[in-house]
Amino acid sequence: MSSMSFPNLYTHRKVAETKAKSCDICYRLSTSVLITADNKDFFYICPSHLKEPAFCTPKIDTEAIEARKKKELEEEIERVKKEYEEKKKKKEEEKGKEADKEKEKDKKDGEKSKDKDEKKDEKDQENSKGSRSTSREGTKSPPVEEEPRIFELKPTFYQQRLLKKRQAEIAKRNRERLQDPTFFPSVPKNLP
Incomplete structure:
Protein backbone atom coordinates (compact mmCIF):
# COMPACT_ATOMS: atom_id res chain seq x y z
CA MET A 1 0.00 0.00 0.00
CA SER A 2 3.05 2.28 0.17
CA SER A 3 2.83 2.64 -3.62
CA MET A 4 -0.37 4.62 -3.06
CA SER A 5 1.20 7.12 -0.68
CA PHE A 6 2.42 10.46 -1.98
CA PRO A 7 3.98 13.55 -0.39
CA ASN A 8 1.72 16.11 1.24
CA LEU A 9 2.83 18.88 -1.10
CA TYR A 10 0.37 20.11 -3.69
CA THR A 11 1.04 22.61 -6.47
CA HIS A 12 -1.74 25.03 -7.42
CA ARG A 13 -2.44 25.10 -11.16
CA LYS A 14 -5.12 26.63 -13.36
CA VAL A 15 -6.94 24.82 -16.15
CA ALA A 16 -8.99 26.16 -19.05
CA GLU A 17 -12.59 27.24 -18.42
CA THR A 18 -13.78 24.33 -20.56
CA LYS A 19 -12.01 21.86 -18.26
CA ALA A 20 -13.59 23.22 -15.04
CA LYS A 21 -14.94 20.61 -12.63
CA SER A 22 -16.62 20.70 -9.24
CA CYS A 23 -14.61 21.66 -6.17
CA ASP A 24 -13.95 18.77 -3.75
CA ILE A 25 -15.07 20.92 -0.81
CA CYS A 26 -18.09 22.95 -1.94
CA TYR A 27 -18.92 21.32 -5.34
CA ARG A 28 -18.90 24.62 -7.27
CA LEU A 29 -17.24 24.66 -10.69
CA SER A 30 -13.58 25.57 -10.40
CA THR A 31 -10.60 25.93 -12.73
CA SER A 32 -8.06 25.61 -9.90
CA VAL A 33 -6.39 22.27 -9.33
CA LEU A 34 -4.08 21.04 -6.58
CA ILE A 35 -1.71 18.37 -7.87
CA THR A 36 1.21 16.47 -6.34
CA ALA A 37 4.66 16.72 -7.93
CA ASP A 38 4.59 13.09 -9.06
CA ASN A 39 1.04 13.48 -10.49
CA LYS A 40 -0.26 10.65 -8.28
CA ASP A 41 -3.05 12.77 -6.83
CA PHE A 42 -4.98 15.84 -7.93
CA PHE A 43 -8.30 17.45 -7.14
CA TYR A 44 -10.25 20.57 -8.05
CA PRO A 58 1.14 27.70 1.98
CA LYS A 59 4.73 26.55 1.54
CA ILE A 60 7.44 28.82 0.23
CA ASP A 61 9.14 27.27 -2.78
CA THR A 62 12.68 28.32 -1.83
CA GLU A 63 14.27 26.46 -4.75
CA ALA A 64 12.17 28.31 -7.32
CA ILE A 65 12.84 31.67 -5.62
CA GLU A 66 16.60 31.00 -5.53
CA ALA A 67 16.62 29.90 -9.18
CA ARG A 68 14.71 33.04 -10.21
CA LYS A 69 17.10 35.29 -8.25
CA LYS A 70 20.13 33.57 -9.76
CA LYS A 71 18.72 33.97 -13.29
CA GLU A 72 18.00 37.68 -12.70
CA LEU A 73 21.52 38.19 -11.35
CA GLU A 74 23.06 36.47 -14.39
CA GLU A 75 20.95 38.61 -16.74
CA GLU A 76 22.04 41.77 -14.88
CA ILE A 77 25.72 40.76 -15.14
CA GLU A 78 25.37 40.12 -18.89
CA ARG A 79 23.66 43.47 -19.38
CA VAL A 80 26.38 45.34 -17.46
CA LYS A 81 29.12 43.54 -19.44
CA LYS A 82 27.47 44.54 -22.73
CA GLU A 83 27.14 48.16 -21.61
CA TYR A 84 30.80 48.22 -20.55
CA GLU A 85 31.95 46.78 -23.90
CA GLU A 86 29.83 49.32 -25.83
CA LYS A 87 31.22 52.25 -23.79
CA LYS A 88 34.75 50.97 -24.28
CA LYS A 89 34.26 50.78 -28.06
CA LYS A 90 32.73 54.28 -28.17
CA LYS A 91 35.65 55.75 -26.20
CA GLU A 92 38.21 54.10 -28.50
CA GLU A 93 36.35 55.35 -31.60
CA GLU A 94 36.10 58.88 -30.17
CA LYS A 95 39.81 58.95 -29.29
CA GLY A 96 40.65 57.92 -32.85
CA LYS A 97 38.33 60.59 -34.28
CA GLU A 98 39.76 63.29 -31.97
CA ALA A 99 43.32 62.44 -33.00
CA ASP A 100 42.36 62.70 -36.69
CA LYS A 101 40.56 66.01 -36.15
CA GLU A 102 43.50 67.53 -34.25
CA LYS A 103 45.87 66.67 -37.05
CA GLU A 104 43.63 68.20 -39.72
CA LYS A 105 42.53 71.37 -37.95
CA ASP A 106 44.34 74.06 -36.05
CA LYS A 107 44.08 74.60 -32.27
CA LYS A 108 41.01 76.88 -32.36
CA ASP A 109 39.01 74.52 -34.51
CA GLY A 110 40.23 71.63 -32.33
CA GLU A 111 38.99 73.34 -29.16
CA LYS A 112 35.57 73.96 -30.72
CA SER A 113 35.26 70.35 -31.83
CA LYS A 114 36.34 69.18 -28.34
CA ASP A 115 33.62 71.32 -26.81
CA LYS A 116 31.12 69.86 -29.24
CA ASP A 117 32.38 66.35 -28.52
CA GLU A 118 32.12 66.94 -24.76
CA LYS A 119 28.56 68.15 -25.16
CA LYS A 120 27.87 65.18 -27.38
CA ASP A 121 29.44 62.86 -24.77
CA GLU A 122 27.23 64.39 -22.08
CA LYS A 123 24.16 63.87 -24.28
CA ASP A 124 25.26 60.30 -25.03
CA GLN A 125 25.75 59.63 -21.32
CA GLU A 126 22.31 61.05 -20.54
CA ASN A 127 20.81 58.99 -23.35
CA SER A 128 22.59 55.86 -22.17
CA LYS A 129 21.38 56.51 -18.61
CA GLY A 130 17.84 56.91 -19.90
CA SER A 131 18.13 53.82 -22.09
CA ARG A 132 19.71 51.91 -19.21
CA SER A 133 16.75 52.63 -16.96
CA THR A 134 14.33 51.67 -19.71
CA SER A 135 16.28 48.55 -20.60
CA ARG A 136 16.31 47.57 -16.97
CA GLU A 137 12.56 47.97 -16.84
CA GLY A 138 12.20 46.08 -20.11
CA THR A 139 14.31 43.05 -19.20
CA LYS A 140 13.61 42.93 -15.51
CA SER A 141 9.96 42.36 -14.79
CA PRO A 142 8.65 44.18 -11.74
CA PRO A 143 8.79 41.98 -8.66
CA VAL A 144 5.16 40.98 -8.43
CA GLU A 145 4.32 39.17 -5.24
CA GLU A 146 2.89 35.93 -6.52
CA GLU A 147 0.34 33.99 -4.57
CA PRO A 148 1.83 30.87 -3.03
CA ARG A 149 1.78 27.95 -5.45
CA ILE A 150 2.70 25.08 -3.14
CA PHE A 151 0.47 24.00 -0.29
CA GLU A 152 0.50 21.41 2.45
CA LEU A 153 -2.89 20.00 3.39
CA LYS A 154 -3.90 19.76 7.01
CA PRO A 155 -3.62 16.16 8.34
CA THR A 156 -7.38 15.55 8.23
CA PHE A 157 -7.69 16.50 4.56
CA TYR A 158 -4.46 14.72 3.64
CA GLN A 159 -5.73 11.49 5.27
CA GLN A 160 -8.98 11.87 3.31
CA ARG A 161 -6.98 12.14 0.06
CA LEU A 162 -4.95 9.02 0.97
CA LEU A 163 -8.13 7.11 1.85
CA LYS A 164 -9.85 8.17 -1.40
CA LYS A 165 -6.80 7.12 -3.40
CA ARG A 166 -6.61 3.78 -1.55
CA GLN A 167 -10.33 3.09 -2.14
CA ALA A 168 -9.97 3.90 -5.85
CA GLU A 169 -6.97 1.55 -6.05
CA ILE A 170 -8.90 -1.27 -4.32
CA ALA A 171 -11.94 -0.75 -6.59
CA LYS A 172 -9.68 -0.89 -9.67
CA ARG A 173 -8.05 -4.11 -8.42
CA ASN A 174 -11.48 -5.67 -7.76
CA ARG A 175 -12.70 -4.76 -11.27
CA GLU A 176 -9.59 -6.37 -12.76
CA ARG A 177 -10.15 -9.52 -10.66
CA LEU A 178 -13.78 -9.79 -11.73
CA GLN A 179 -12.79 -9.59 -15.39
CA ASP A 180 -10.25 -12.40 -14.94
CA PRO A 181 -11.94 -15.70 -16.03
CA THR A 182 -9.97 -17.74 -13.45
CA PHE A 183 -11.34 -15.67 -10.53
CA PHE A 184 -14.60 -17.63 -10.20
CA PRO A 185 -14.53 -21.40 -9.54
CA SER A 186 -15.37 -23.57 -12.49
CA VAL A 187 -18.38 -25.88 -12.62
CA PRO A 188 -17.48 -29.43 -11.55
CA LYS A 189 -17.09 -31.67 -14.57
CA ASN A 190 -17.20 -35.06 -12.79
CA LEU A 191 -20.52 -36.22 -11.44
CA PRO A 192 -20.49 -37.55 -7.88
Missing part, protein backbone atom coordinates in the same frame (compact mmCIF):
# COMPACT_ATOMS: atom_id res chain seq x y z
CA ILE A 45 -10.51 23.30 -5.45
CA CYS A 46 -11.85 26.85 -5.23
CA PRO A 47 -9.07 29.44 -4.81
CA SER A 48 -10.91 30.81 -1.75
CA HIS A 49 -10.35 27.52 0.10
CA LEU A 50 -6.57 27.90 -0.34
CA LYS A 51 -6.72 30.91 1.97
CA GLU A 52 -8.49 28.98 4.73
CA PRO A 53 -5.96 28.08 7.46
CA ALA A 54 -8.06 25.06 8.50
CA PHE A 55 -7.65 23.51 5.03
CA CYS A 56 -4.00 24.03 4.08
CA THR A 57 -0.85 26.01 4.75
